[in-house]
Amino acid sequence: MFVLSILLLIAAAVLFLVGRGRTGAGGWKLGAVLSAVAGVLAGVFSCVHVVSAYEVGVPVTFGKIGTPLVSGMHFKSPFTDVTSFSTRPVDLDLNGKDVVEVRSSQGGVLYADVTIKWAVVPAKAVALYRLAGSEEAVEERLVLPDSREIVRNVFAKHTSEEGYASAREQISSEIAGLVKERLAPRGIDVTSVNLRNVRPSEKLQDQIDKKIQQEQATERATEASRTAKAEAERKRIEAEGIARANKIIERSLSDKVLYNQCLEAYKEAAKANPVYAVPCGTDSNGTPVIVDSGKK
Structure with missing residues (x-):
């Protein structure tokens, strides 16, 4: 905008000089005036920056970072660039092609669908600018890689069965705590972490099915053994009762x-x-x- 203002003022000066040396140059002078007005307006607008609601701006002048700009209108140098960061919560969905492939402590492969809700802390906008440079880069360089790393590390401490069934709530809580702990010092407020789904790979699913079949077979064998022992005990008790009855009868048959x-x-x-x-x-x-x- 500032460059446009300079060009318009130069054009106004050229038109004025050309029109001054000619008779009947009212059109040239009018063009010079309009160019000058447009140049002045462009210069004024280049010195004004409006930060939208739920945003924070980071001003940079000749490589020097200034104080963050809150929502509202601000006057700045025409040589100052302002990078805006949204402070609204953003959902990072790790599913589909971005699903997190993890390994359990037993080496089984699982796929975890995770949603992370995060937002920029306005007071830490300058620090985030230094780390990432833009709002899009914050997610790509900080939130995404750190979250994926933490998800993998947490699942690696649990068995496959715990990962997809018995300890999902515990794992989700561990992930949320570690992600918040990692990103908070960088100026990123993680409001929630939702472990939405965990599914085993095809190879792991086959292993799970075989294990279930073996457990069922073991349970059936155990139940059959328990039934046989109970039947043998019943017959033993019955035989002892008959023997005692015969002894009583024998003693009574005088x-x-x-x-x-x-x-x-x-x-x-x-x-x-x-x-x-x-x-x-x-x-x-x-x-x-x-x-x-x-x-x-």
């Missing part, structure tokens, strides 16, 4: 009891058919014999 049972049997048999019976004996040779009268 000669008098057997004689009484023999008489009861004769009574029941006599109700149906006449019988001839040898009286029951009470010694070892006295086995009762029942003879049906209908048979010879």
Whole structure:
């Protein structure tokens, strides 16, 4: 803008000089006036800079960095360049082609989708300008590489199973803490880190499936063994119960009891058919014999 102002003023001077030496040069003089006015306006605008809301400007004059400019209108030297940084939160999405490939402590490959929300701290705009040079470079040179490095380092401390299942919340918390700790001194405020998805590679998925099948087979074998042991224990208890019952019966079967049972049997048999019976004996040779009268 300042260069344009100089060119317009030079043009105004040329038009004025050319028009002064000619008769009827009203058009030349008018052109000179208009050029001079335009040159002055361009010069004024080159000395004014407006910083938009939610932005901070870093002025640089001949390589010297000045005090950051807050939102509003500012007067500056026409030789001063102002680099603006947005202070609004920005989402850095590490997914798709930018997904983070990580390795677990066991060497398994996983893919992590991460979203990092960050913003420039206005008071640290000068430091960020020195480190990166522009708002786009802040993300490319600072936020992106540091975040990817931290994500890989955190996953490397955990097993594959912890990475995609059991410890995802813990891993997300670790990543958030380390990213904030790394970027805060540089003037970058990390408001949130969201570990949205973790998926194993195809090779790791095959290993996981085989492990699950082995665990299921082991569980089935363990259950079968447990069932067999329970059945054997049940049969042992049943056998012991029968043995104890037989011992009780054996102790209770005296000669008098057997004689009484023999008489009861004769009574029941006599109700149906006449019988001839040898009286029951009470010694070892006295086995009762029942003879049906209908048979010879």
